[in-house]
Every structure is written in structure tokens, then in C-alpha cells.
Amino acid sequence: MASPSLVWFRDDLRVADHPALAVAAERGEPIVALYVLDEESRGIRPLGEAAKWWLHASLLSLQAKLDELGGKLVLRRGAAADIVPALAEELDAGLVVWNRRYGGPERDVDTAIKSALREAGRVVHSMPGSLLIEPWEVSTGEDKPYRVYSPFFNALTERFKREPPRDPIAVPAKLTKPRGSAVPASDELDDWGLLPTRDWGEGLAEIWTPGEDAAHERMEQFLADDVSGYSDDRDFPGHDATSRLSPRLRWGELSSPQVWAAARGHTGKGASTFRNELAWRDFAWHTLFYSPDLHRVSWREEYEKFPWPRLKPSQLKAWQRGATGIPLVDAGMRQLWHHGWMHNRSRMVTASFLIKHLLIDWRHGEEWFWDTLVDADAANNPFNWQWVAGSGVDAAPYFRIFNPERQADKFDPEGAYVKLWVPEAGSDDYPDPIVDLKEGRERALAAWEQVRR
Incomplete structure (x- = not known):
């Protein structure tokens, strides 16, 4: 009997350029995709109300994308440290794989889960997430994290001369899911109550269409029409001159390597400034990796x-x-x-x-x-x-x-x-x-x- 692969989705709600999904697809066994709404694990910050609205819509999009490929998305709510090993046991999973997270509490949870899975004799891998580089892959000459952006960006640039950012990974041609009763039960998304009761939903929907397809459409439109003037126009709030890709990157509907690769053919001051902003996002994650209490404690x-x-x-x-x-x-x-x-x-x-x-x-x-x-x-x-x-x-x-x-x-x-x-x-x-x-x-x-x- 086939031992399925369990792919744990987190802030990477896409099927293209998804290293964990690609590894599972290459294995050739049935795949179960999992999303856990974890509001219980110690230190992990509960989502804000606007973020919950986006998550609801983006999960609907991910469900549809996985269905198209022949896959299955399972939704579970609770402590990930309980849910992931239990589902792996239920499936008798031959592989459990996910893309990495970089916050301190999230890393603690992932480390505990990885240990539990390995103690149970399961194969488990974590893959590079949605950043241009892993936070530990650049450091000062003293092997310390960067405290100033310019040297960080220079180090990033020099690294990319030697080793360019990875090419985006293609969408798997096809996924298979376990047969019949082997398909695990899933929560109903509506039962999670993610949609706001306040007067947000209508306003949010005026300008946002969450999901991977809409993310690619927005990226392509920005690069085609607006990136050339980005450097000159981006500071004017009355102009529609910014990419508005920030929620796409936050939820992993796009990865930074995807955006970097798409912008590669664009030259000029605007494109250069835009790439600089992508690197600034990585600098924030570099900082958080070494200073996990960033939202509670002044760095200085x-x-x-x-x-x-x-x-x-x-x-x-x-x-x-x-x-x-x-x-x-x-x-x-x-x-x-x-x-x-x-x-x-x-x-x-x-x-x-x-x-x-x-x-x-x-x-x-x-x-x-x-x-x-x-x-x-x-x-x-x-x-x-x-x-x-x-x-x-x-x-x-x-x-x-x-x-x-x-x-x-x-x-x-x-x-x-x-x-x-x-x-x-x-x-x-x-x-x-x-x-x-x-x-x-x-x-x-x-x-x-x-x-x-």
C-alpha cells in the first residue's frame, strides 16, 4: 500500500514555486496538503482581523488550485504540534514536508514537530521558504547578523553574482490523493469564522482579490505598466504607482524568487528600486530571525x-x-x-x-x-x-x-x-x-x- 506524502502549507498559499509540494510530487505517491489554523501554540501571534479575511479567501483559491491538480487540502484547527504528527500517523505518511518559517515561536514549533516525527520513524524535510535567501546565508565578516541595510544589500548582491536566486519551480503536472476512506476528514472553512463581523469585508473586497492567479495578474500588470516609473512615483500616495504585492508576498501567493525572476528582464532606475524593496523585506526577516521578540521589545x-x-x-x-x-x-x-x-x-x-x-x-x-x-x-x-x-x-x-x-x-x-x-x-x-x-x-x-x- 502506498505511503502518502503530507505537505504542510503555512504562509505559502500557492502551488507554483512551492519547494515542499515539488519534493512531494517528485516522490510519486499520493499527496495530502494540510493547513493548520494554529491559535494555541505558545508564542505564535493570533492573526489580525483583516488577515483572517485574506486567509479565508486565499484558502478557497488554494483549495481550487489543488483540486485542479487532483490533490486534496485538509483543514484542521488547533495546536500544530498535536495535529501534524497525528495526521502523519493516521495516513502512515512516508514523507512529511513543509517550507520553513523564520519567527522564533514558529521555529520552536517546527523543531518540536520534526523531532516527534523522526522519533516515530518518519521521513521529514523542511525546505527554503518564500525569501530570496535564508536568513543565515549572509553575515558580517565577524559572522554576525547585519545591523545596517546597505552592507546587507551589498552582501546579497555579491552572493547573487556567484549564486543567483533559485529559478522558480514549475507547478507539478499532476497530483494524486489517497483513495476512498484513506482521505482524511477536513474542517469546513466557513466554520472557522474568519470573515469579519465589522464593516471591513465590503471595503476589502473593493480592491483585493486574494489568491495565486490574481497575484500573478497583478505582478504582470505592474511590471508591464508601472515599474519603469516606480522610483519617481512610489512616494505619492495619491498615485496608483506601487506594486501592491505586499499581501501576495505576506501570504506566499507569490514568492520573492518568483517576483525577482519576473523583474529580471526589466532595467532602469524603477526596476532597480523595486528589487531593492524586495531585498528590504528579506532584511526584515534576517533581523527577526536573530531578534525574535521584535514586536515586543525595542531592538535598541x-x-x-x-x-x-x-x-x-x-x-x-x-x-x-x-x-x-x-x-x-x-x-x-x-x-x-x-x-x-x-x-x-x-x-x-x-x-x-x-x-x-x-x-x-x-x-x-x-x-x-x-x-x-x-x-x-x-x-x-x-x-x-x-x-x-x-x-x-x-x-x-x-x-x-x-x-x-x-x-x-x-x-x-x-x-x-x-x-x-x-x-x-x-x-x-x-x-x-x-x-x-x-x-x-x-x-x-x-x-x-x-x-x-
């Missing part, structure tokens, strides 16, 4: 002593709702709530305003973005918040304080972005600013001086 230890004042819930709520009286900040926060996504320029401005003008701990903002962004992942979300706060790796200095009014003048000069999201700005219906920008800046600099002492 001295910032743990920062004199945050007592939280004013009314100010935090005004920021979350896009009701601060600062038009560019409010535009970004309303875009976030409505679409589960925000332009990168707006992310920097809104984060800087919260941390520096309102003197609210960056962790409050990171948590809100985690809950409301469709693209928030364990590395890039805290990494970028700490970059703005000044507490992170290669971070902007704390005294770099974005002035939202000057940012609007420079990057939304005609006011198109603000008019779209804050049409009442300038009218009697618009609230007064919750903080004076000059006073907020001076208060932030005074607090920063206390950390420097």
Missing part, C-alpha cells in the same frame, strides 16, 4: 527606558479612526480601515505622528496595524514600526520627525489623496488638531534627550 535596548507618558486613550482612538484633525494622517488611517492597506508614505507619516507627536508607545501602533493590515507579517510590521520609532535596526533617528503638513505639501501637492479620504477637511465639520505639531515635536525631542543621557 536603551529605548526600553524611553519615558512614555501615561496613555491617553482618546488620542489613540482618534488616530485609529482617522479623526486627529491632521488631514494627511487621517487620510492614511481611513485608507487603512477601509482597504486593509495603506500607502508606504502614509505608513511612515501616521506612525511618526503617533510615536513622536502624540508620544504613544510604538507597540500600540504596531498592534493596530497587525489587526487592520492584510499584509502585516511577523517581520516587516514590527521592523518598520521600530524603524520609524528610532529603536530598530538601521532606524531613522528619533529626532527625524515627519511633519504631516510638509509631507502633504511635498507628496500630495494637489490634495488628491486627502480629498479622497477626508473630503470634509477644511470645513466646519472637520475637528481641530488633537496636538499642536510644533509643541508635539518639541516634547518628543525633550523625551529623546532623556534617553540619550
